[in-house]
Each structure stands twice: as structure tokens, then as C-alpha cells.
Amino acid sequence: MPALETELAAERAHLTASRLALKRMREHAEDLFASGDQVAGDPFAAETLGRHLARRIADLADNPDTPLFFGRLDIDEHRYHVGRRHVTDAVGEPMVLDWRAPLSRKFYQASAVDPQDVEVRRRFGFVKGELTSFEDEHLSRGEEQGTSQILLDEIERPRVGPMRDIVATIQPEQDALVRAELDESICVQGAPGTGKTAVGLHRAAYLLYLHRERLRRAGVLIVGPNSAFLQYIASVLPTLGELEVRQSTVEGLLSTPIRSVDSEAAAAVKNQEKLAVVLQERLLAKIARPEAPLQVSDGSYRWRISVEALRRIVDDVRREAPPYGIGRERVRARIVSMLMLQSEARRGDSPSEGWQRRMGKAAPVLEVLDRVWPAVTPEQLVFEVLSDPATDLLDEAERAAIAWAKPPKTAKSAKWSAADAVLIDEAAGLIDRVPSFGHVVVDEAQDLSPMQARVIARRSEHGSITLLGDLAQGTAPWAARDWRVLLAHLGKPGARVVPLTTGFRVPAAVVALANRLLPALGVDVPEARSLRTDGALTVSTVADIASAVVEKTRAALHHPGSIGVIAADAAVGRLTDALREAGLEDPERIVVLPASLAKGLEYDHVIAVEPSEIVAAEPRGLNRLFVVLTRAVSRLDVLHSHPLPDALQGLS
Ligand SMILES: Nc1ncnc2c1ncn2[C@@H]1O[C@H](COP(=O)(O)OP(=O)(O)OP(=O)(O)O)[C@@H](O)[C@H]1O
Numbered sequence: 190m191p192a193l194e195t196e197l198a199a200e201r202a203h204l205t206a207s208r209l210a211l212k213r214m215r216e217h218a219e220d221l222f223a224s225g226d227q228v229a230g231d232p233f234a235a236e237t238l239g240r241h242l243a244r245r246i247a248d249l250a251d252n253p254d255t256p257l258f259f260g261r262l263d264i265d266e267h268r269y270h271v272g273r274r275h276v277t278d279a280v281g282e283p284m285v286l287d288w289r290a291p292l293s294r295k296f297y298q299a300s301a302v303d304p305q306d307v308e309v310r311r312r313f314g315f316v317k318g319e320l321t322s323f324e325d326e327h328l329s330r331g332e333e334q335g336t337s338q339i340l341l342d343e344i345e346r347p348r349v350g351p352m353r354d355i356v357a358t359i360q361p362e363q364d365a366l367v368r369a370e371l372d373e374s375i376c377v378q379g380a381p382g383t384g385k386t387a388v389g390l391h392r393a394a395y396l397l398y399l400h401r402e403r404l405r406r407a408g409v410l411i412v413g414p415n416s417a418f419l420q421y422i423a424s425v426l427p428t429l430g431e432l433e434v435r436q437s438t439v440e441g442l443l444s445t446p447i448r449s450v451d452s453e454a455a456a457a458v459k460n461q462e463k464l465a466v467v468l469q470e471r472l473l474a475k476i477a478r479p480e481a482p483l484q485v486s487d488g489s490y491r492w493r494i495s496v497e498a499l500r501r502i503v504d505d506v507r508r509e510a511p512p513y514g515i516g517r518e519r520v521r522a523r524i525v526s527m528l529m530l531q532s533e534a535r536r537g538d539s540p541s542e543g544w545q546r547r548m549g550k551a552a553p554v555l556e557v558l559d560r561v562w563p564a565v566t567p568e569q570l571v572f573e574v575l576s577d578p579a580t581d582l583l584d585e586a587e588r589a590a591i592a593w594a595k596p597p598k599t600a601k602s603a604k605w606s607a608a609d610a611v612l613i614d615e616a617a618g619l620i621d622r623v624p625s626f627g628h629v630v631v632d633e634a635q636d637l638s639p640m641q642a643r644v645i646a647r648r649s650e651h652g653s654i655t656l657l658g659d660l661a662q663g664t665a666p667w668a669a670r671d672w673r674v675l676l677a678h679l680g681k682p683g684a685r686v687v688p689l690t691t692g693f694r695v696p697a698a699v700v701a702l703a704n705r706l707l708p709a710l711g712v713d714v715p716e717a718r719s720l721r722t723d724g725a726l727t728v729s730t731v732a733d734i735a736s737a738v739v740e741k742t743r744a745a746l747h748h749p750g751s752i753g754v755i756a757a758d759a760a761v762g763r764l765t766d767a768l769r770e771a772g773l774e775d776p777e778r779i780v781v782l783p784a785s786l787a788k789g790l791e792y793d794h795v796i797a798v799e800p801s802e803i804v805a806a807e808p809r810g811l812n813r814l815f816v817v818l819t820r821a822v823s824r825l826d827v828l829h830s831h832p833l834p835d836a837l838q839g840l841s
Pocket residue numbers: 340343344353354355358359360363379380381382383384385386387388659662693694788789790791819
């Protein structure tokens with residue numbers, strides 16, 4: 190057998206042996222799970238152990254399509270296979286190292302210039318789970334491949350279905366971000382297709398591996414722009430063995446059901462940061478100066494707190510500035526302890542806890558509390574501000590914009606909008622503490638409004654964040670133009686801003702087209718540089734858009750992979766009908782997508798319909814077009830019957 194075949198056979202044998210070892214590990218976990226009741230001492234321990242083992246069993250599942258290892262490091266006579274999880278043999282010797290283990294870092298970072306003791310780095314090529322090839326780099330001899338063929342094959346593989354993990358081919362600049370310390374917050378300014386989303390998800394998996402207990406308790410949260418995006422990324426973390434990460438939109442984090450839609454003007458006002466100040470001022474204005482002493486009857490005794498002493502309590506608590514609701518409880522507790530001191534002095538013993546509770550709820554105490562520090566719900570506070578936005582912080586036009594069209598009678602009967610729900614969350618954060626996640630990853634972060642950023646700031650106050658985005662793809666009316674400003678709203682003003690510029694999705698010709706829009710977008714971001722020289726771009730002037738879309742879609746079906754027809758939202762119905770009438774319905778492969786939902790997604794073949802309509806549909810329409818043009822993995826057809834936007838003139 191030739192040497193290459195012998196090597197391949199040996200690697201396949203190692204793969205088979207690793208599979209068997211994984212099976213044994215899983216069976217062991219299943220046996221433990223089955224006998225859990227007898228092993229654990231009490232029902233609580235049994236449940237905890239059960240949950241742990243169920244997680245472990247799920248973690249050890251073997252997916253035949255995802256190879257157990259994808260690389261090998263030869264260091265000092267040892268061979269280390271690097272894969273998605275640890276696999277050990279019957280005596281506990283490692284057969285596969287988890288990609289997140291410290292040693293595995295060399296797989297991603299070693300180079301001919303800095304071999305890090307690695308003699309050989311081997312990358313494996315797989316086809317449908319079958320090990321079919323490998324590439325060696327003799328780093329200690331100064332040999333390093335340019336761009337790996339296995340990487341190129343991977344990024345050119347047709348995309349159908351949800352996003353995949355990239356563990357086998359993480360690049361050094363991505364790896365440095367994935368492995369940043371847990372307490373470091375970072376902001377990744379990444380041009381389209383540079384792997385921002387992938388980096389964020391792998392960072393979450395890496396941090397969970399390294400700080401499992403801490404993060405399991407505090408939790409990890411991924412925030413994405415919409416549910417289509419969340420579905421698209423949902424399977425990446427489970428394939429990396431991480432099942433317990435919360436994935437949500439900003440709206441999904443809020444507790445208020447959304448039952449109305451704001452005008453653009455109202456949404457713009459409500460999303461400004463100064464609304465946080467408006468709410469806070471209105472809340473603090475509820476605190477009143479005590480004007481009378483407090484007297485409480487207690488059996489045959491009568492206790493009294495002077496008005497000066499009450500004022501001192503209120504002033505002290507106000508100065509300490511706790512959340513408003515906690516402040517109210519603090520005032521109550523201090524009143525009760527003054528009463529307690531009087532009772533102790535007269536009766537000579539300490540009152541019981543029951544006595545303290547009773548005093549805390551005594552009618553005169555409640556009366557004072559309700560007068561000087563009244564209880565308020567977040568909904569009530571927002572209702573009051575919107576019903577009567579009397580504040581110098583808002584001008585006449587702003588007040589008019591947010592006034593209710595039909596004022597509800599009470600906070601309970603109000604129909605809240607998405608921006609109201611954010612205000613209610615702000616109010617809730619002013620009134621009480623919000624539990625903080627250990628780490629929060631925010632994707633498409635450029636579109637967060639200052640008030641939405643504060644929703645996330647509250648949930649990451651004691652943790653760190655990974656902020657992912659591209660200022661050029663900002664389409665919301667309030668989209669960020671400067672990361673520093675947004676980072677300040679997120680409570681992480683000092684976070685490192687790191688650019689990513691090597692594109693893995695979009696072919697060079699398509700990147701060049703999209704880059705023509707950059708100067709008109711009004712943001713200062715580095716251009717993308719594509720790793721891909723393949724791909725095809727056509728720009729065609731057509732007479733009838735619908736029939737051109739049908740024709741291009743039919744032609745696209747000759748290639749493998751997904752097809753995204755992306756058009757201005759208003760045109761989607763018409764194009765869907767045209768494709769249906771032409772018999773081109775294949776939900777597995779063809780999607781007609783409104784431009785407003787394209788962000789973060791990718792298709793092998795994109796048919797971008799009528800750019801000028803996409804641009805005209807919204808104030809940041811040019812940014813939207815930039816997003817649409819950069820969704821293509823292999824081929825992009827631009828179809829237009831109206832003139833192209835200025836920046837693209839002269840193309841067809
Ligand atoms: N190191 C890599 N190896 C292989 N594929 C990669 C790598 N990095 C990124 N990719 C692939 O490139 C594509 C783009 O990645 P991703 O969606 O994370 O980029 P993005 O920066 O979030 O893009 P956008 O801002 O345009 O939404 C994905 O298909 C991803 O799997």
C-alpha cells in the first residue's frame with residue numbers, strides 16, 4: 190500500500206476506535222443515569238445528578254455527519270487528535286482533545302514563524318463523515334501552507350439549512366477573539382461574512398467550557414435581531430455540546446406583551462437615551478418630604494418617630510440611591526428598627542421577627558411610606574410619563590410625538606408598543622435589581638437603540654459582553670455610527686474594538702460591488718477582503734422583473750445549494766406568486782425574502798431584486814442594500830428595471 194494510503198488507513202482506524210470509545214463513555218453515563226436513584230442519597234441529589242447525567246448523555250451523542258476530530262498535532266513524539274469534545278479510552282488516556290483545551294490552541298495559532306513546539310499540523314478532509322484526505326504542515330521545518338485547500342473546500346461547500354460550526358477551520362485572528370478572557374468585553378467590527386456570528390457563538394462555547402460552573406449559574410445569553418436569525422444559528426451551540434444557552438431577541442427579554450405599533454416619530458423619541466432620565470426624574474419626584482411625625486400603637490404602648498428623624502431616614506436612603514423599590518423597603522426597615530429601639534428601651538427585651546413584620550405593616554407606617562416613598566409598578570411609571578410627558582428634556586414636537594393617540598384609562602388597559610416595552614424594562618431596572626448574566630453575546634449590535642442597549646446593559650452589569658456588528662449594516666433609524674457611543678450605553682465604555690476584514694462568505698467580485706456603496710454610508714469601517722476568488726456576479730437591466738426572477742431562479746436550480754430571492758418588502762408577495770405560478774416552489778431550497786429580514790443570513794445564490802426599490806423603502810435604504818448584496822455565498826444576480834442607485838451606476 191502506498192505511504193499515503195497507509196496513513197489514511199491508520200487515521201481511519203483511529204476514528205473508528207474513537208467512535209467506539211465515545212460509545213463506551215455514553216453507555217457508562219446511561220448506566221449511571223439508570224441507577225441514579227440508588228447512587229444519590231436523597232431526592233434532590235438524585236434530581237441534580239439526573240440532570241447532570243442527562244446533559245452528559247446528550248453531550249456524548251455521536252453524529253455520524255460531524256467527524257469526531259478534524260486535526261492532529263505532533264509534538265515531542267506525541268500525536269494529539271483535536272476534535273469537538275474530549276474522548277478517552279478505557280483507561281482514561283486521551284484519544285481526542287476538545288478544541289477548547291489549552292493544548293488545542295496550538296492547532297489554531299501555531300505557524301511556521303512561531304511553531305509553538307508543533308512539528309506537524311495535520312488537517313483532515315471529510316466527505317459525509319468519511320475521512321478522505323489530510324494536509325500536513327511541517328511547522329518546525331518552517332513549512333506552512335498558504336490558504337488550506339480543506340478550508341477553501343469548507344467555505345465553498347453549498348449552504349442548505351442552518352448555520353454550521355467552524356471549529357475545524359477557525360482562523361488565528363478569529364481564535365484570538367474566541368479565546369479572550371471571560372472578564373474581557375470585546376466589540377468586533379466585522380465586514381460582511383468575516384465570521385462575526387461564528388466567532389461569537391464559538392466564544393460562548395469556549396467560555397462555557399473553561400468556566401463551566403460559574404457560567405452555568407449566572408447563564409450565557411445570545412441576543413440576535415429576529416427569530417429567523419435565531420433559528421438559523423440555533424443548532425451551532427448544540428453541535429459544540431452546549432445546550433444551555435439562552436438565545437433571544439431584545440423583545441424576547443422583555444416581559445411586556447406587545448400589542449401596538451408606534452409611529453416612526455414616536456419610536457424615535459422613545460428610543461433616545463434621555464428617556465431613561467425622564468423616567469428616573471419622574472420616579473424620584475415621587476419621593477416626598479415627611480411633614481408629620483409617626484405614631485404607632487403597640488398594645489398598651491405608643492411609639493413615636495419625630496418628623497426630623499423621618500426626614501433623616503428618607504434623606505439618607507435617597508443619598509444611598511438604591512433601586513427605588515429597594516429604597517422603599519429600606520425606609521420601612523429603618524422605621525421599624527427605630528420602633529424596635531424604643532420597644533427594647535421600654536420593655537428590656539428584643540422584639541420577635543413577627544413583631545417586626547407586624548410593625549412594618551402597621552397602618553400608620555404604611556401611611557407614611559405611601560406618602561413619602563409610594564410603591565409604583567414599572568407599567569404605572571411609563572403610563573404616567575406617556576400620559577403627561579411634562580419635562581424640560583423633551584421639546585414640544587417630541588412630546589406631541591409620544592402622546593397617546595387614544596389615551597388608555599389606566600396602566601392595566603394600555604396597549605404597549607415595542608418601544609414602550611423597552612421603557613417598562615428601564616422602569617423595572619430603576620425600581621428593582623435585574624439579574625445579570627455571566628456573559629452576553631450581542632449580534633447585529635449596530636442596530637441597537639440607546640434604550641435597547643440599556644436593556645442589555647442591565648443584564649450584563651456583572652458580566653462581560655461580546656458585541657458583534659458592522660456599522661455599514663446599520664439599518665435601524667437609530668443605528669450606531671460609532672462603537673464607542675454604543676459601548677457607553679452598554680455600560681462597557683472601555684471594551685476593545687477589534688476589526689475583522691477577511692471575508693469567508695462573499696466572493697471577491699461581490700465584495701467589490703458591495704464596497705462601492707461604502708463611501709456613501711457615512712461610517713468609518715475597513716473594507717472587506719474576500720478569501721474567495723470563485724463566485725459569479727451578473728447585473729442585468731430587465732423589462733419585466735417578475736419573469737426575470739422566474740428565469741434566474743430556474744437557472745439557479747441547476748447549481749447545488751440554497752437560493753434567496755431578496756426584494757423590497759412590498760414586492761415579496763408578487764414575486765412569491767410569480768414563482769408559484771411558474772411551478773418553482775421548493776421550500777427546502779428557494780426562499781423569497783423581504784430585504785428587512787435578510788440580515789445575518791446567507792444563501793448560495795442570491796437574486797437581488799430592484800435595488801432602487803430596496804433603497805427607497807426606508808431612510809437607511811442604502812445600508813439595507815449593502816446587507817442584501819452581501820448575503821451571497823457563490824453567485825449574485827442583480828436584476829433591475831429602474832436605474833441603479835448612484836453608487837452602482839455603470840454596471841449593466
Ligand atoms: N474560519 C472559518 N472557516 C470556515 N467558514 C467560516 C469561517 N469563518 C466564517 N466562516 C463562514 O463564513 C460565513 C459567514 O460567517 P458569519 O455569518 O459568522 O459572518 P458575519 O460576519 O456574521 O456576517 P454578516 O455580518 O454578513 O452577517 C458562514 O457561513 C461561516 O460559517
